[in-house]
Amino acid sequence: MKILAIDIGGTSIKMCMADEKGNASAFIEFDSEAEKGGQYLVDNIIKKVIETYIEFDVIGISTASQVNSEEGSIIYANENFPGYTGMKIKAIFEAEFGVPVKVENDVNAAALGEKHFGAGKEINDFLCLTYGTGIGGAIVIDSTVYKGLNGGAGEFGHLILHPGGEKCNCGCVGCYEMYGSTTALVKKSLEIDNKYINGRMIFEGLEQGDVSLERVLNDWVLEVAYGLVSLTHIFNPPAIIIGGGIMEQDRLIAMVTSKAKQLMLKSFSNVEILKASLGNKAGLLGAASLHLPSKTL
Numbered sequence: 001m002k003i004l005a006i007d008i009g010g011t012s013i014k015m016c017m018a019d020e021k022g023n024a025s026a027f028i029e030f031d032s033e034a035e036k037g038g039q040y041l042v043d044n045i046i047k048k049v050i051e052t053y054i055e056f057d058v059i060g061i062s063t064a065s066q067v068n069s070e071e072g073s074i075i076y077a078n079e080n081f082p083g084y085t086g087m088k089i090k091a092i093f094e095a096e097f098g099v100p101v102k103v104e105n106d107v108n109a110a111a112l113g114e115k116h117f118g119a120g121k122e123i124n125d126f127l128c129l130t131y132g133t134g135i136g137g138a139i140v141i142d143s144t145v146y147k148g149l150n151g152g153a154g155e156f157g158h159l160i161l162h163p164g165g166e167k168c169n170c171g172c173v174g175c176y177e178m179y180g181s182t183t184a185l186v187k188k189s190l191e192i193d194n195k196y197i198n199g200r201m202i203f204e205g206l207e208q209g210d211v212s213l214e215r216v217l218n219d220w221v222l223e224v225a226y227g228l229v230s231l232t233h234i235f236n237p238p239a240i241i242i243g244g245g246i247m248e249q250d251r252l253i254a255m256v257t258s259k260a261k262q263l264m265l266k267s268f269s270n271v272e273i274l275k276a277s278l279g280n281k282a283g284l285l286g287a288a289s290l291h292l293p294s295k296t297l
């Protein structure tokens, strides 16, 4: 089967051809220019597909925003995607290209990518968390994503771990992502030195032996662990897969695992904390996997 996979993010759009084994080819990436609105976004993708790809049997789409995957429509998109809410993505692409189209939310798609082709290949049940600007989450049960009533299950970033704490974009205070996201780590690191503008600069600083920065990192690891401990106590999952650019640092996975296991009930501590293995291709490969049968072992 020739699968055209599309991953629609806030800053860029990635596309490739993929097969059932997750082999990708003809990869392209371009700016999403989401601020120009949903209609522009979709028209631009269609134009690029026509310019780049000749033949495909199906299309799988992973997209930022809350998705009704049955209908393949956007339930809710935030202010970064004006006019995207309500768009019937599946119907638009099916009418344009005459092939079956499936659409899924980006975090769920990334979890399915890990299930089919990555760190979750040998596991039927796991949680997936992505650390970046915020914290995304997905729940995989019996090799499929548990969606909840409105398709929104797994919003782990908004677990309230610090009641009365920092105000979050969601309107609540003290959400996990205000303390455990990469954004939170950068914010604290910038208080030490204004050169610590991203994860890469922070890890360079740590290598150069910045002791205050090491303290900030340890505090942040503890915050990340709090979320993982709470989720482990709720789900008692065999595995948790963690990803996002910052988690590429092997040292971090070890620190987070050790701290989380120290804090959780002993009888839960056989949970495996695994590094996501598909990196920034997880969404794209997840999009490709939408047309494959679920892979329960």
Ligand SMILES: [Zn+2]
Pocket (backbone or CB within 6 Å): 157, 158, 168, 169, 170, 171, 172, 175
């Ligand atoms: Zn929140």
